[in-house]
Amino acid sequence: MSANPQIVAKPAPTVKLLIDGKFVDSATDEWRDVINPATQELLARVPFATQAEVNAAIISAKEAFKTWRNTPLAARARVMLKLQQLIRDNMSRIAQTLTAEQGKTLPDAEGDIFRGLEVVEHACSIGSLQMGEFAENVANGVDTYSIRQPIGVCAGISPFNFPAMIPLWMFPMAIVCGNTFVLKPSEQDPMTPMLLAELAIEAGVPPGVLNIVHGGKEVVDALCTHPDIVAVSFVGSCHVGKHVYELASEHGKRVQSMMGAKNHAVVLPDANKDQALNALIGASFGAAGQRCMAVSVGVLVGEAKQWIPDLVAKAKTLKVANGSEKGADLGPLISKAAKNRVVGLIEDGAKEGAKLELDGRAIKVPGNESGNFVGPTILSGVKPGMKVYETEIFGPVLSLVNVATLDQAIQLINDNPFGNGTAIFTQSGAAARKFQNEIDVGQVGINVPIPVPVPFFSFTGSRGSKLGDLGPYGKQVVQFYTQTKTITARWFDDSVSAGKVNTTISLK
């Protein structure tokens, strides 16, 4: 017993695992701190699950699949209906946790949850989404139909930057299709996914249908290689995404890997200037640039380069603050390591000859001096070949490239290896139509800076930003989380002659 109990620091809460419907403490001896990136406050400690715990989660999911796969579609949809209501009711409570552990502003945290909630709403339509096809009388008395069946135990590995939206891209669609799931959220902000898991259990997700294990590479590799996992959804950086894709594919799994990006926004001189500049600023600096669809390169065509001073003036008006503060436009980066990396890349850009129009490296945020803040930063005169152009910065840094024509802008973007998102700002329908047709990027915005599709469509990043054919949510993910079985059936009428033996391939 302590001599003076009053001065004993309150131990940080531990993040639980979810195994077989129960929230349990891990038996591991490896723990990481979950830190508020604005204040450095210790929020919780997250376990790196043991091999035995990962196995227990998978065994539970495998057992639960036996009954969940045959649970009626409407019953599964009703669980999603309940879940969407619970998320809606708990939005502001979840947003507070999300802002505390991730750093983004409270309104943006609500946006993060809302974009995930939309996927849950879409999952409620599983009755029509999972329908098969039927063709009558494909040969005499023969009908053919296809059904979409769940595939088994699926796994999801999610990144730190959308701790609500991306887990919600994954488990609701997987389980509403009749699969069971093991989620491995980011170890940097695992508390938000746990709140969503609590709501899923409250909504009626049965034990074993959703399991959560925490950890890093060892846990991820265990999921990618376990014989009972049939599919892996990954969202995160390129180098980890490639590793997950290769390892899980080698072990016979279906894999979708959504990865890093370098998104360009083209500004034509005929664009509505204020709208275009506002959009560019919001999409570059919102969430401190930590979005896979953030604009990180502004491509100024012709006379649009005259707008740089206005762009800088607008960027200077943004309030960098603790995300929980009213009026904050952007919060801190997720960690000290992330801040050091971004600061280093800005230095590299300046050394390589880019002009620092606005430098956010030395920003001071009163009251939160220890936060991982970087202010809005704008580099002009950036060129392909510079590190700052070739690397995904994942911070509040906008690089500006000047080109003379729309054709040059399209060429620049198509020469870049990434294909997550792009946008064009113009008042010319013809220019926008040419751009949409010729640009080799999976998601295109026309006067829309962050064209993340709503869930009736799918997330369709392409080229270096994606491995695997089918993207998250929408119709594509129903294909990903199901397999098609095609049945050819003939029912004999007693009055029909059996005819002769048929030794050919034709249906007779």
Ligand code: NAD
């Ligand atoms: P990350 O790749 O570091 O981590 C993603 C997940 O992989 C985490 O759960 C992490 O624990 C795990 N992981 C980390 N290192 C690993 C290793 N060596 N082996 C196995 N697993 C490992 O990504 P992040 O930093 O959390 O997220 C930011 C990245 O995610 C950015 O590159 C961003 O562009 C990308 N992202 C892409 C999309 C998209 O849809 N394309 C969406 C959001 C984020």
